[in-house]
Structures are given as structure tokens and as C-alpha cells.
Amino acid sequence: MPKLVKDGAIVDNEWTLMAKPEDAPEAVEVPAGQVIVPLSVWQAQQEKLQTRNDIGVWLNSDEAPEALQDAVQKLPLIALHFPLFSDGRPFSSARLLRDRYGFKGELRAVGHVIRDQMCYLRRCGVNAFDFGDQDINLEEAVKSLDDFTEYYQASHDQPLPLFRRRVS
Amino acid sequence: MYKYDQYDNKILQQRIAQFRNQMERFLAGELAPEEFLPLRLQNGLYIQRLAPMLRINVPYGMINSRQLRHLAYITRRFDKGYCHVTTRQNIQLHWPELSDVPDILAELAKVEMHCTQSSGNCVRNITSDQFAGVTQDEIVDPRPYCEIIRQWSHFHPEFAFLPRKFKIAITGSEQDRAAIQVHDIGLQLVRSDAGEIGFKVYVGGGLGRTPVIASLIREFLPQEQILPYLEAILRIYNQLGRRDNKFRARIKILVRALGPDVFAQKVEEEFEYMKDGSNILTEEEIERAKSFFTEPPYETLDDASAQAQVDAQAADNRAFSKWLQRNVRAHRVPGYSSVTLSLKPTGVAPGDATDRQLEIIADLADTYSFGEARTTREQNMVLADVKKTDLFELWQQLKQAGFATPNIGSLTDIVACPGGDFCSLANAKSIPIAEAIQRQFDDLDYVYDLGDLDLNISGCMNACGHHHIGHIGILGVDKKGEEFYQVQLGGSAANDARLGTVLGPSFGADEVPEVIQKIIDVYVENRTDEEQFIDTYQRLGNQPFKERVYAKAS
Numbered sequence: 161m162p163k164l165v166k167d168g169a170i171v172d173n174e175w176t177l178m179a180k181p182e183d184a185p186e187a188v189e190v191p192a193g194q195v196i197v198p199l200s201v202w203q204a205q206q207e208k209l210q211t212r213n214d215i216g217v218w219l220n221s222d223e224a225p226e227a228l229q230d231a232v233q234k235l236p237l238i239a240l241h242f243p244l245f246s247d248g249r250p251f252s253s254a255r256l257l258r259d260r261y262g263f264k265g266e267l268r269a270v271g272h273v274i275r276d277q278m279c280y281l282r283r284c285g286v287n288a289f290d291f292g293d294q295d296i297n298l299e300e301a302v303k304s305l306d307d308f309t310e311y312y313q314a315s316h317d318q319p320l321p322l323f324r325r326r327v328s
Numbered sequence: 329m330y331k332y333d334q335y336d337n338k339i340l341q342q343r344i345a346q347f348r349n350q351m352e353r354f355l356a357g358e359l360a361p362e363e364f365l366p367l368r369l370q371n372g373l374y375i376q377r378l379a380p381m382l383r384i385n386v387p388y389g390m391i392n393s394r395q396l397r398h399l400a401y402i403t404r405r406f407d408k409g410y411c412h413v414t415t416r417q418n419i420q421l422h423w424p425e426l427s428d429v430p431d432i433l434a435e436l437a438k439v440e441m442h443c444t445q446s447s448g449n450c451v452r453n454i455t456s457d458q459f460a461g462v463t464q465d466e467i468v469d470p471r472p473y474c475e476i477i478r479q480w481s482h483f484h485p486e487f488a489f490l491p492r493k494f495k496i497a498i499t500g501s502e503q504d505r506a507a508i509q510v511h512d513i514g515l516q517l518v519r520s521d522a523g524e525i526g527f528k529v530y531v532g533g534g535l536g537r538t539p540v541i542a543s544l545i546r547e548f549l550p551q552e553q554i555l556p557y558l559e560a561i562l563r564i565y566n567q568l569g570r571r572d573n574k575f576r577a578r579i580k581i582l583v584r585a586l587g588p589d590v591f592a593q594k595v596e597e598e599f600e601y602m603k604d605g606s607n608i609l610t611e612e613e614i615e616r617a618k619s620f621f622t623e624p625p626y627e628t629l630d631d632a633s634a635q636a637q638v639d640a641q642a643a644d645n646r647a648f649s650k651w652l653q654r655n656v657r658a659h660r661v662p663g664y665s666s667v668t669l670s671l672k673p674t675g676v677a678p679g680d681a682t683d684r685q686l687e688i689i690a691d692l693a694d695t696y697s698f699g700e701a702r703t704t705r706e707q708n709m710v711l712a713d714v715k716k717t718d719l720f721e722l723w724q725q726l727k728q729a730g731f732a733t734p735n736i737g738s739l740t741d742i743v744a745c746p747g748g749d750f751c752s753l754a755n756a757k758s759i760p761i762a763e764a765i766q767r768q769f770d771d772l773d774y775v776y777d778l779g780d781l782d783l784n785i786s787g788c789m790n791a792c793g794h795h796h797i798g799h800i801g802i803l804g805v806d807k808k809g810e811e812f813y814q815v816q817l818g819g820s821a822a823n824d825a826r827l828g829t830v831l832g833p834s835f836g837a838d839e840v841p842e843v844i845q846k847i848i849d850v851y852v853e854n855r856t857d858e859e860q861f862i863d864t865y866q867r868l869g870n871q872p873f874k875e876r877v878y879a880k881a882s
């Protein structure tokens with residue numbers, strides 16, 4: 161089974177990532193098992209899919225988390241897709257999902273995410289990293305989660321900025 | 329000046345370790361060049377035409393003598409013994425070895441310096457007024473706020489992969505010397521009628537391919553709300569800024585596309601969610617930041633007698649008197665002055681300084697200016713706190729070191745980017761053009777008589793030489809593989825910031841000095857007694873200049 165990094169550990173990837181459908185999203189069949197569906201499929205089939213507890217949704221970098229509305233409270237997993245690692249929109253999406261919409265489930269970075277983004281993404285609230293078929297040594301990569309252990313800013317992982325914590 | 333504590337040091341050390349690892353992986357072929365690219369840029373490292381280039385931050389232009397000496401050492405050990413001061417108050421090394429860069433960062437960290445986010449699509453070094461804290465027209469000293477924003481922006485987890493680079497400038501004076509209206513965000517410190525400190529917030533200014541003067545989106549933002557407000561602007565930009573076309577990706581394009589009002593409204597909506605959060609500055613934090621920028625131990629001096637002494641020296645010595653007029657500036661404290669060191673003698677690339685010169689500046693700063701110096705947007709350096717009674721002695725030493733050219737703010741105080749000699753993006757060279765103009769105007773008395781004149785040169789549309797906001801701007805263009813130069817007139821970086829107007833078809837390199845001469849002739853023939861170049865230009869418009877420059881030889 162393919163592996164990924166979750167909560168700092170290397171674990172089996174038990175979810176299948178469903179590609180964007182070429183056909184109408186209401187027509188595609190979502191298989192049984194743990195599946196991460198594209199936003200369009202979720203929106204088209206929400207009534208049916210929300211009865212299952214093994215459905216996650218992925219947002220492309222140009223899809224805003226607002227599109228998920230109240231589902232955020234119930235979904236077990238949301239994935240943020242990087243079409244290109246330098247597309248920084250998922251960083252803001254992660255913070256909105258965690259800090260504004262109160263998402264508590266697994267927040268996963270997928271697509272062309274790179275090791276060197278893990279620490280900042282963790283700070284924004286992402287807790288799982290699926291590098292797909294990139295050739296990456298996960299044992300090494302996982303170390304980058306803690307490239308920084310002290311920070312100036314408030315973020316999801318550390319809600320207080322340094323200036324409220326500084327002791328001289 | 330700001331002093332690092334255990335937290336600042338720890339964060340910076342972690343950054344260096346991170347980059348060392350990235351460099352090792354890149355050199356071992358484990359990190360792809362296109363993935364390494366933004367990582368190295370965010371550590372100041374470019375790969376240029378001839379060699380790597382490393383851009384070292386000088387946060388809001390403040391540098392002390394210890395740092396200057398260590399920089400001198402770094403330029404000797406890792407480079408060719410000189411460096412270059414940029415229009416964003418930074419310092420660049422043009423010849424480091426790629427694999428040495430982690431070691432250079434470690435050396436810089438020993439004196440609390442770094443290259444953090446000096447490049448790349450992130451929040452860049454904050455720039456400010458080189459006369460902060462000492463100028464008579466200051467409303468509020470901007471430096472504590474610069475430092476607060478520096479800390480907020482460094483390693484900000486959400487904004488490291490923005491659509492494009494992001495530049496913030498802050499001024500606290502009546503006269504804007506930081507050109508805030510041509511920055512992605514420009515902040516003007518103000519006091520409300522009730523005496524509260526806050527910011528006027530400008531957004532969406534910039535030079536480059538599409539030069540734009542910024543829009544005012546908030547008339548008064550209370551000081552404690554600055555971080556959440558900045559975060560709201562950056563979040564809107566990160567989400568909505570264009571990513572499909574590098575040339576349409578700056579925030580100015582977004583602000584224009586939405587309209588400043590709609591953009592402002594989006595920011596305010598986002599800000600609503602943030603304005604009660606933990607990013608609101610505490611009084612203690614503002615006080616802590618201010619505690620690093622308190623007054624140096626000024627002596628109580630008799631200004632009148634100090635001035636009388638200087639006047640007498642000036643009466644005896646014309647060269648000294650000229651230097652006083654052009655390179656020395658009034659200070660807020662009686663008996664003191666601020667001195668600008670010209671890095672623009674003829675024949676030296678504008679802004680270049682050798683290792684030995686850095687050490688001399690360090691020594692002079694220690695002797696005459698409380699051990700501190702500043703870099704300027706015009707690519708010069710400043711000793712901000714010099715006793716008037718020391719001016720004559722200092723001038724003699726500056727002359728020896730090559731810093732006393734009395735040309736600050738004048739035609740030969742040329743701002744120029746590194747251009748085609750160094751930069752791989754260039755269309756044309758800029759340094760030889762600067763030199764040719766300086767040679768054309770080698771009569772110091774004549775240049776002195778011309779008064780205030782900003783001449784700025786960029787080697788391409790990226791406008792690192794700020795050509796749009798020069799009174800005279802020169803832009804390198806490529807015509808079928810040959811280097812040509814377009815001339816524009818009437819730009820301004822001051823409070824009435826405006827962009828220059830193109831004069832007409834471009835010129836070959838050898839024609840440029842003569843073209844500038846003709847432009848100057850029109851000014852000299854038409855000016856009234858009080859008029860500076862820009863005033864005459866504004867009164868006459870482009871036409872007379874155009875006619876003269878493009879007149880057929882008869």
C-alpha cells in the first residue's frame with residue numbers, strides 16, 4: 161500500500177484519490193471504500209455521498225473552501241491539491257478551513273507538494289502529506305516538518321504570536 | 329538598533345540549517361532545480377549571468393559598525409572584495425560561490441544579518457526613510473513598526489508562495505523619502521486629531537512593466553491593528569492574485585481589476601474576522617520595539633556657536649561649503665547634522681563599495697555617529713548623527729575615502745540597477761551609461777548649479793533602477809539584439825509621486841550623454857530663479873524638451 165506522512169508518522173494511505181471526471185460529475189460512480197472525491201462530484205452528489213462516512217473531498221488550488229459550506233463540520237477528510245508546488249493558495253485555504261470554518265478532520269496536502277513546504281503547511285493546519293508518485297524518501301522528508309520549532313507569527317499550530325509569549 | 333534575543337537567534341539558526349540541507353540536496357541532485365529555485369530565492373540567492381548573486385537584507389536600512397566590518401570580511405573571504413548597495417536599501421554580493429552560500433548565511437547570522445526573503449514571491453525586506461529618528465519633519469519614528477512587521481513577515485507560513493514578490497515601505501515623515509506610493513503596500517504613519525498613532529494604508533503601487541501609483545484604501549488604521557490588517561491584504565492577494573501570467577501577478581493588477589474600492593471592501597471583510605485576534609499589538613510589544621530605537625546619548629550643544637564655526641570654515645573653503653549644501657542635512661537635535669556619503673563618484677558603479685570602504689564607514693560611524701550607519705534608496709550611505717563641530721574633520725576623511733563627492737540629490741547622484749554587466753534579465757547595460765553621463769557632466773560647479781535632479785537608470789522593464797520615478801528616467805531596451813535607451817521625463821518619488829512620460833524614440837548608448845545635455849540645456853535656458861528641474865518641466869511639459877532632443881541638425 162502506498163505510504164504518506166500523517167501526524168508526523170509514516171503510515172499507509174488508506175484513501176483513494178479520485179481524479180476530476182471528464183464526464184458530468186453527477187454521472188460518475190463513486191466506488192465503495194474510502195474515497196476522496198473532487199469538489200464537483202461532491203457538489204453534484206452531495207445528498208447521496210453525505211450519508212457515507214468514508215467520503216473525503218479535495219479542493220483544487222483555485223477552489224475556495226467556502227464551497228464546502230456546512231459539510232466542513234462533518235467531513236472526515238479534506239484534501240488540498242497543489243497543481244504546482246509554487247501555487248500558494250492551499251496555504252490560505254488550510255488556515256480558513258481550520259481557523260474560520262472549524263474543520264477538525266484530516267487535512268491533507270496532495271499533488272505537487274514538496275518536502276520543503278511541510279513545516280509551513282503544518283503551521284497552517286495541514287496534518288497529512290501525500291506526495292503521490294513523486295520519488296521521495298519519506299523517512300528523510302518527515303524531518304522537514306520541524307524545520308522550524310519557534311515562530312514569530314500566530315498560526316493554526318501556535319495561536320499566539322511570539323510577542324505575546326516572549327520572556328526575556 | 330534592534331538586538332536579537334534567544335528567539336530571533338533560534339529562528340535564524342533554524343533557517344540556516346534548513347537552507348544548508350536544501351543546498352546539499354540540490355547539489356546531490358535530490359532537489360530539482362525548479363523546486364530549489366523559490367527556496368534559494370527566499371534565501372537571497374539568484375543565479376545570474378556570470379555568477380550567483382546574493383542579496384543581503386539591511387532591514388529598513390539600519391546597519392552598525394560591527395555589521396559593516398563583518399560584511400567587509402565576508403566580501404573578502406567569499407567574494408571579490410566589494411559589494412553593491414541597492415535601491416531597496418539592501419547589499420548585494422555579485423561573485424559568491426553557490427556552495428558557499430550556507431556558510432555566508434552562517435557568517436551573516438553572527439552579526440544578526442540574513443538574506444531572509446530578500447527575493448522570491450514573498451514579503452520582501454521592509455524599506456523606510458534613511459533619516460528616520462533624526463529628521464525634523466518626522467511625525468512618528470517608523471523603525472519600531474518596521475521591526476514589528478519584519479518579524480511578522482519572516483517565515484510567515486501562509487505567505488511564502490504568493491503570486492509574485494511583495495514589497496512594503498513605511499514612512500513616518502511629512503516628506504516621503506521611502507517612495508511608499510510605488511510599493512505593493514505603502515504605510516504612512518500619522519497622528520489622529522486625538523493624538524493616536526496610526527497608518528494611512530496605500531496598496532497596489534509598483535514600477536516594473538506596468539507602473540502604477542498606489543491607491544489609498546484606509547485613511548486611518550490604529551497602530552495596534554496593523555498586523556491583522558496586513559494579514560487580511562495578503563490573504564486576499566494570495567487567494568485572488570493572478571497566477572497564470574507572471575507579468576499580471578502583482579497586487580497592483582488585482583487592485584486595478586477589482587477597483588480599489590472593491591479591493592478595500594474585501595480587505596475590510598477579511599479584517600473583520602481578524603481584528604479581535606491575537607495579532608493585535610499589545611502596548612508592551614510596541615514599547616518593546618520602541619526601546620530599541622531610543623535616542624543615542626546626544627550631547628547638549630550650543631547650536632548657534634556650532635553653526636558659526638561651520639559657517640566660518642565654509643567661508644574659507646568652497647569645496648567644503650558645496651559639500652555642506654548638498655551632502656549635509658539638518659537634524660532634529662541642536663548641534664547635530666546628518667551626512668550622506670556619496671557612493672557615486674564618477675567611474676564607480678553607482679552604489680558599489682569596497683571591503684576597505686566598508687571598514688572606513690564603520691570607523692567613521694564609531695568616531696562620529698554612535699556606531700551606526702544607514703543605506704539609502706538612492707544607493708548611498710548615511711551617518712545620521714554627526715556633531716556640527718565635527719563636520720569639517722569628517723569631510724576631510726570622507727574626501728580621502730572617496731565619499732565626499734558633493735552630488736547628493738543632483739544629476740550625477742545617479743540611481744542605476746546592476747544592468748547588463750551582471751543581470752541575466754537585462755536588455756542593456758546601465759552602469760556604463762551612468763558613467764558616460766557623469767563624464768559628460770564632470771564640471772562640479774555646473775552640476776551644483778543645476779540643483780536637485782533625480783536621474784534613474786534601469787537595464788530592463790523590471791525597473792530595479794526606478795526609472796519611472798526619476799525626474800529623468802532611462803530605460804534599457806532591446807532592438808533587434810542591440811542595446812538602446814528610452815528616455816522619460818517628469819517622474820517623481822516624493823509625496824506627489826508620479827510616473828515619467830516617454831520622450832520619444834530611443835537612442836543608442838553613445839547618444840545618451842548628449843541627449844541628457846540637451847534636456848538640461850532646455851531647463852537652464854527656461855528656469856526661473858526658484859525653479860528646480862522638475863518644476864520647470866511641469867510648467868513647460870514634454871514638448872520643448874522633445875523638440876530640442878529630436879531637432880534635425882540644420
Ligand code: SF4
Binds near residue numbers: 789790793
Ligand atoms: S532592472 Fe532589469 S536589468 Fe536592471 S537589475 Fe532589474 S532585472 Fe536586472
